[in-house]
Amino acid sequence: MKLKTLTAALLASAALTTGAFACETTLRSSDTHPEGYPTVVAVQKMGEMLEERTDGRLCIEVFHSAQLGEEKDTIEQTQFGVIDMNRVSLGPFNNIIEETQVPSLPYIFRSVEHMHKVMDGPVGQQILDAFADHDLIGLAFYDGGSRSFYNSEKPIKSMEDLAGMKFRVMQSDMFVDMVAALGANATPMPYGEVYSSIQTGVIDGAENNWPSYESSGHFEVAKYYTLDQHLIVPEVLVMSKMAWDKLSPEDQEIVKQAAKDSVPVMRDLWEQREKASEEKVRASGVEIVTDIDKTPFIEAMKPVYQKYVTSDKLKKMVEDIQATE
Numbered sequence: 001m002k003l004k005t006l007t008a009a010l011l012a013s014a015a016l017t018t019g020a021f022a023c024e025t026t027l028r029s030s031d032t033h034p035e036g037y038p039t040v041v042a043v044q045k046m047g048e049m050l051e052e053r054t055d056g057r058l059c060i061e062v063f064h065s066a067q068l069g070e071e072k073d074t075i076e077q078t079q080f081g082v083i084d085m086n087r088v089s090l091g092p093f094n095n096i097i098e099e100t101q102v103p104s105l106p107y108i109f110r111s112v113e114h115m116h117k118v119m120d121g122p123v124g125q126q127i128l129d130a131f132a133d134h135d136l137i138g139l140a141f142y143d144g145g146s147r148s149f150y151n152s153e154k155p156i157k158s159m160e161d162l163a164g165m166k167f168r169v170m171q172s173d174m175f176v177d178m179v180a181a182l183g184a185n186a187t188p189m190p191y192g193e194v195y196s197s198i199q200t201g202v203i204d205g206a207e208n209n210w211p212s213y214e215s216s217g218h219f220e221v222a223k224y225y226t227l228d229q230h231l232i233v234p235e236v237l238v239m240s241k242m243a244w245d246k247l248s249p250e251d252q253e254i255v256k257q258a259a260k261d262s263v264p265v266m267r268d269l270w271e272q273r274e275k276a277s278e279e280k281v282r283a284s285g286v287e288i289v290t291d292i293d294k295t296p297f298i299e300a301m302k303p304v305y306q307k308y309v310t311s312d313k314l315k316k317m318v319e320d321i322q323a324t325e
């Protein structure tokens, strides 16, 4: 009798557990950021849209906080179909998909508005389409604010102050060259290793946007932040081609549309989070350098453009971006 009750209870709890994801197909989506971060919430919202629009045929479960691994590894796993969806920066795609280098170029965008205009237009579509040759489907672009240098040593007030310092960059050769062109040294490293590497002095600092600087806790160990805003790298939501091919054409359309509809949601969340993160960091006593002449930084990037913008295709993309009002 007791055993029966126990079995029944176990069955009921199993039903409840699966009940939370009672969809026919639950897409597993990866994100390096913690629960509550704008990218994580936006993909969860997209999942709600999917569940409703497919009458429960499709749902998304977001594995946040790098539960499925660091970005470079999860990209490979998404290509192999082990992970169904992935929300990542374009940076770690630079070495794999050359088109993603263009919006990752330092100072390519004049502002976040300029970036939105470009990524919502034909150049953005061209980049999304480029994922198809790499076993991925490009679904949508998200915001990643603008990235600036932070470090544990001293306030950076000019390019000269960067000389000889050691910064972590995302795993992209172009970012290694970017830091070298500024007179500093770069170490490509997974995001999850940055906190302890700053703490133990393996690196002097890193570079990122307000929400990442704050949510990663990097601001606790690197207390100088200089708003040189060298990068406005968009983020991207991709799907594994293997998972995509299993969907009916009708469901593929629904997925595409839900991804698109998650973009304004993400942008709103981003705006709020950027402000909140900035407030939290400022209140913590971090020294922030806002008054910095960006002209020498922009000038110093010429060799990076020369090295990476070589084909006619990429040159045209750069021109199209620059010509976008």
Ligand code: GTR
Pocket: 032, 071, 087, 088, 089, 091, 144, 170, 190, 191, 208, 209, 212, 235
């Ligand atoms: C964040 C971005 C992440 C990750 C991280 C990093 O701004 O949202 O996807 O790329 O930067 O620096 O590794």
